[in-house]
Amino acid sequence: MSKVIKDPVSGKEFWLETKYMLDNKYHSGKRTNPKARKYMVVHHTAGNTPGDLSVLRGQAGVRVSVKYLVPDPQDGNYLDDKGRLIIYQLLAHDVVGWSIGASTGEYAYVTNSTSDSIEVSNLGNGKDTFERSQVEAVKAIIALEEHRLSQELRIFAHFETAPGRKVDPYRAFPLQEVKNFAIYHTFKEVYMATTYRHVAGWAEDSLSRQKIVDECNSLGIRYTVDGPAWEFHAPLNKTKTVEAVVAAEPKLHRFNGVLVEAGTHSNMGVADGIGTKQWNVTVV
Numbered sequence: 001m002s003k004v005i006k007d008p009v010s011g012k013e014f015w016l017e018t019k020y021m022l023d024n025k026y027h028s029g030k031r032t033n034p035k036a037r038k039y040m041v042v043h044h045t046a047g048n049t050p051g052d053l054s055v056l057r058g059q060a061g062v063r064v065s066v067k068y069l070v071p072d073p074q075d076g077n078y079l080d081d082k083g084r085l086i087i088y089q090l091l092a093h094d095v096v097g098w099s100i101g102a103s104t105g106e107y108a109y110v111t112n113s114t115s116d117s118i119e120v121s122n123l124g125n126g127k128d129t130f131e132r133s134q135v136e137a138v139k140a141i142i143a144l145e146e147h148r149l150s151q152e153l154r155i156f157a158h159f160e161t162a163p164g165r166k167v168d169p170y171r172a173f174p175l176q177e178v179k180n181f182a183i184y185h186t187f188k189e190v191y192m193a194t195t196y197r198h199v200a201g202w203a204e205d206s207l208s209r210q211k212i213v214d215e216c217n218s219l220g221i222r223y224t225v226d227g228p229a230w231e232f233h234a235p236l237n238k239t240k241t242v243e244a245v246v247a248a249e250p251k252l253h254r255f256n257g258v259l260v261e262a263g264t265h266s267n268m269g270v271a272d273g274i275g276t277k278q279w280n281v282t283v284v
């Protein structure tokens with residue numbers, strides 16, 4: 001579905017437009033193994049955006065398709081009502097495009113079935129520079145793709161998969177910057193998904209405690225509660241969301257620095273207004 005996506009480095013937002021998705025019949029249909037798709041190939045179109053969009057929607061009879069088109073922001077017709085550059089998604093996530101042709105050389109393993117492609121609108125004449133927002137758009141796409149895949153997504157230039165046959169994107173494109181971003185972003189995503197944090201605290205009443213329970217349930221986080229005490233153990237990408245709920249609710253309190261291994265018990269002392277009591281909570 002169409003939505004806002006963001007370059008996590010600059011914070012720049014883009015509108016991902018999917019209304020023309022699968023207009024184009026020039027593709028190989030569904031991927032048999034979605035996990036085989038590990039690479040992203042970057043191109044320049046050697047054209048202007050209206051022409052690029054027509055070709056990549058299959059309207060010009062050219063037997064080619066790509067997953068993403070990043071328009072030329074200087075055109076002005078490809079901004080949404082909030083001034084965000086529109087990125088077109090033209091193929092579904094699980095469809096093999098006809099994007100890179102035959103691969104040769106060192107990176108011959110990068111094929112249409114193991115990759116997706118991003119076309120960046122640029123005349124490709126060596127004089128038409130890439131706009132900063134186009135580079136940020138490419139990063140926003142990579143961030144979106146990696147989050148979806150939770151695996152490393154390596155970036156290639158088309159000239160790397162077809163040396164001698166292709167020159168795109170031409171050298172003004174900051175390829176190394178985009179490659180470095182993909183490595184860093186992958187690492188961060190994996191770190192967030194595999195590093196666990198244990199968070200414990202207490203609630204002043206059952207209403208505020210229920211907010212923890214609801215958030216944990218909606219995220220699929222396992223938690224335990226006993227009296228006013230609560231505790232959960234989850235990867236960082238999820239604990240951050242629950243921690244935000246705790247921070248926003250004045251009746252929820254966190255114990256910082258409580259370190260408990262999974263499967264063990266922790267005793268928590270909470271002053272309930274009458275006296276200090278102890279609750280036993282198991283980390284699951």
Ligand SMILES: [Zn+2]
Nearest residue numbers: 043044158168
């Ligand atoms: Zn290309």
